[in-house]
Amino acid sequence: MVNVRTALLLSSGFAALFANASAFAQEIAAEAAVTEASAAQDNENQIIVVTAQKREEKILDIPQSVTVVGGDTLERQNATTFEQYANLVPSLSLNETDPGQSRISLRGVNTGGIASTVAVYVDEIPFGSSSGLLNGGVLASDFDTFDVNRLEVLRGPQGTLYGASSLGGLIKFVTNEPKLGVFDARARAGVEFVDEGDVGYNFNAMFNAPLGDKAAFRASGFYRRNGGYIDAVPNQFPNSVFVDLGILDPLGTSKELNNFNDSDVWGGRGSVLFEPNDQLKIRLTAIAQKIETDGLSDVEVEPETYKPLHDDWTQTVIIPESTSVKYRIYNATIDYDLGFATLTSATAFARNKFKSRQDATLPFGMLFNALYGPYSFLLGIPPVTTSPIGVPIDAGFRLKKFTQEVRLASPSNETFEWLAGAYYTKEDGLVTNLIEAVDLNTGNAFTDPFLAQLFTAELGSKYKELAGFANATWHATDRFDITAGGRLSRNKQSAQQDVGGNFSALQFGCPTPDTGCSLPRAESDETVFTYSISPRFEINDQTAVYARVAKGYRPGGPNVIPLGAPEGFPPNYDADTLTSYELGLKADLDSHVSVDLAAFYNDWNDIQVIGVTPAGDDFNANGGTARSMGIEGTISARPVRGLNLSVNGAYIDAELTEDTPPITGGFDGDQLPWTPKFSFSVNADYDWALSSNIQAFVGGSLRYVGKQKGNINNGEFVGPGGDLNDPDNFVFTPQDKIPDYATLNLRAGAEFGHFSLEAFVRNVTNSHGVTSTTSFTNAELGGNAIPGDGILVGFTQPRTFGLTLTAGL
Structure with missing residues (x-):
């Protein structure tokens, strides 16, 4: 089973040995804070301007499904x-x-592959890797939203303007200039109390200062401590093989730890703006963030009922586990008004690092x-040691990414x-794994x-990519226009893998463990x-x-071919492409009701999936076709002054329409993973004046997530043949059934x-919503390694109370 946790150990060739438009965006309430993106307003309405099509436009004029959430809304909802x-x-x-380890998808575009289906931008900066070799799909950005102007979410393929890995959509963090x-200046501090867990707290600060008449500097910093709530209790259990031999397994003694999954998040953002004249604008930005987690937020549960096995x-x-995620991003954006067009240059350099220690002893x-x-x-x-051996896996990931975009845009007319x-763009990546032995008596x-x-x-x-793009809008009449692009x-890619250690001879046929060996260099090239x-x-x-037809893609790439690769091992995999067909309606009715509805059909070809050979070598592969179709939308209303209501929801029917290769385990009709058929949320906020200088508010959000299916499980090789394309050589495990759940948030x-x-x-009701599942089943090594034949499940955070104080000039 491959999920966020296990996928971090997967990269072509080695680690699978151990892997088995929104109306809300209109924010029509006059009481809601006006963001810097507002183009015009009156006492009844705000017109929100966004940069979804790389020019400033009213959200009503954009012919695609877009949600915009203002920074003040994010802060009020403590999101x-x-x-x-x-x-x-x-x-x-x-x-x-866990924090910094998420797979996000839009409209059900998800098969559990390594590469992302949703592009993430910070202003003009693309975040994360475009390659299927660097875990981009499970390391979605988790940027702090303090002093963020707004969040723009574009659903459907964005291949024309945003390129690779945006076939499902785009999430864009727009920071304050x-x-x-x-x-x-502004400061914010808060404290949180997690039910049956630790206390968390956070500090944020921002200041903006002029640098003469033509320049200004803005900086923000933050620190957030997330309280832990997972315990490890002493627990002995016998491994099934040792039970058969009448031997008690000493490895089954766990540590005693309380609330060990706490995490620390800190960082900052600095930006300088120069406007020497009316034609030239230069903005320099640096972003730093680090997320450190002391333990994983999994609970051992029964596989059918998801009832906890212990407390x-x-x-x-x-062995205690930990993760560390670090971002460093630098950007220079220059806008120059040439009269007939604006020339924009966006240059960025990013360094992303990920480290984890995972316990593979069980x-x-x-x-x-x-x-x-x-x-x-x-x-x-004879034994090498008489002490019990523990097995940690130290996984690492490093990415250096340079991007340069230059574009000309005509004035709006x-x-x-x-x-x-x-x-x-140019990416240099490195994925490392170290498996060593530790003495469980001493650690x-x-x-x-x-x-x-x-x-x-x-x-x-x-990874290197070069692209050219163009987009145009023709206003045929005062009421009708066509946008096309x-x-x-x-892109060209290459990969080289070096292996060593005692198991390199067994796993890869290296002649000697001391020297290890290099696997054949892998390359790919596609347009x-x-x-x-x-x-x-x-x-x-x-x-x-509006109507929209759009195509997006996710790059293919090379697979590192292991020594003695079995028949059917693919030397590379192709780009998968998705074509979307969308119909939509956007309306503002009397400045009191706003509607944004869209119906869509996604045709997905050559979907990317993960396979694992019988010897434990993992690889990316193409798996036929899939489709997702549905209806989504938001209705927001302001029936009386101060009261803001919104309902958003989606019905999505997403499934495979062909069998995938047998080793990847998917069948025609299987539901695409982690995509509820039905989901919705209701948000309500009411503001009123307590006195001439005191404004009060209350609010709440109810979210419902319908039943889902878990990850598509790899087929387990049982032989007797060696062909990876012969289904008779495999047994298959069905997807996990994920129950529905609802969460309620309140604020005042x-x-x-x-x-x-x-x-x-x-999470007022302390709902146990399932957000991830992991199992470790290996028949050759003794069956299920988790106590009580359980599985590991991630749940929504328990009920959390909080207080926040904000002060500003």
Whole structure:
């Protein structure tokens, strides 16, 4: 089973040994804070301007499904993670384990592959890797939203303007620019109490200062401590093989830890804006963020009922686990008004790092103890050590990414608008795995050369892409326009893998463990064309209907071919492409009701899936076709002054329409993973004046997530043949059935002068919503490695109470 947790160990060739438009965006309430994106307003309505098509446009004029959530709304709802954004964004689905480790999908576009189907941008900066070799699909950005102007979410393929890995859509964080001639400062502090868990707290600060008349500087910083709530309790259980032999397994003694899955998130953002004249604008930005987690937020449960095996929030821990995610992003954006067009240059450099220690003692400790440890007598060989052996896996990931985009955009006018540009990116990536042995009596690594490095692997990769794109809008009449665009992209990739350690001879046929070996270099080269066309008709000044046909893609790439690869092992995999057909309606009715509805059909070809060979070598593959179709939308209303209501929801029917290769385990008709057929949320906020200088508010959000299916499970090889394309060589495990759930959030507060005080409760009913599942089943190594034949499940965070105080100039 491959999910967010196990996918972090997967990269072509080695680690699978151990893997088995929104109306809400209109924010029509006059009381809601006006963002810097507002183009115009009156006492009844705000017109929100967004940059979805790389030019400033009113959201009503954009012929595609777009949700915009203002920064003040994010703060009022204390939304700092993708799970919390989901209250506000239709069709957004999550498979989430821990902070910084999430798989996000839109409109059901998800098969559990390594590469992402949703592009993430910060202003003009693309985040994460486009390659299928660098875990981009499970390391979605988890940027802190303090001092963020707005969140833009574009559903459907965005291949024309945003290129690779945006076949499901785009999430864009738009930060606040420095303000010229203004000194401003704001600070925010809060505390949280997790039910039966630790106390969390956060601090945020921002200041804006002019640098003369033509420049300004803006900086923000934050620190957030997320309280833990998972316990590890002493628990002994016998491994099934040792039970058969009448031997109690000493590896089954877990540590005693309380609330060990706490995490720390900190970072900052700095930006300088220069406007020397009316034609030239230069913005320099640096972003830094780090997320450190002391343990994984999984609970051991029964596989059918999801009832915890022990206490409510517990798991077995032999070796403590941890993760670290680090972002460093630098950007220079230059806009120059040439008169006939604006020239924009966006240059960015990013460094992303991920490190984790995962405990593989339960599924694999028996093997190493039988080969080298106290149970080697079972094989008739002398032990290397008489101490019980624990097996940690230290996984690492590093990405250096340079991007350059240059484009020309005509001024907005009532006849014809155009945009054309070029894009270049270069990525250098490295994925590392170290498997060593530790003495469970002391917790220290063994120094014996047989145990110091059981297995090492380094997968270096390079990705280069060059693309040209163009987009134009023709206003045929005052009420009818057509937008069309295209993008031609070409990418080249290469990968080289080096392996070593004692198991390199067994796993890869290396001649000697000391020197290891290098696997054959892998390369790929492909060209993809994407396009979009969107006619739009205004029924009146407040209502428009549109149609959209668009194509997006996710790059293919090379597979590192292991020594002795079985028949059917693919040397590379192709880009998968998705063509979307969409009809939509947007309307503002009397400034009191806003409607955004869309119906869509997605035709997905050559879907990317993950396979694992009988020897434990993983690879990316293409798996036939899939489709998703549905209806989504948002209705928001302001029936009386101060009261803001919104309902958003989606019905999505997403499934495979062909069998995938047998080793990847998918069948025609299987539901695409982590996509509820039905989901909705209801948001309500009421503001009123307590006095001439005190404004109070109360609000709540109810979110319902319907039944889902878990990951598509790899077929388990049972032989007797060696062909990966012969289904008779495999047995198949059906997808997990994920039950529906609902969460309720409440909030209240008051604003008085330069201060505001807020209180909130998340997950009021303490709902146990399932967000991830993992099992470790390996028949050759003794069956299920989790106590009680259970599985590991991630749940929504327990009920959390919080208080926040904000002060500003």
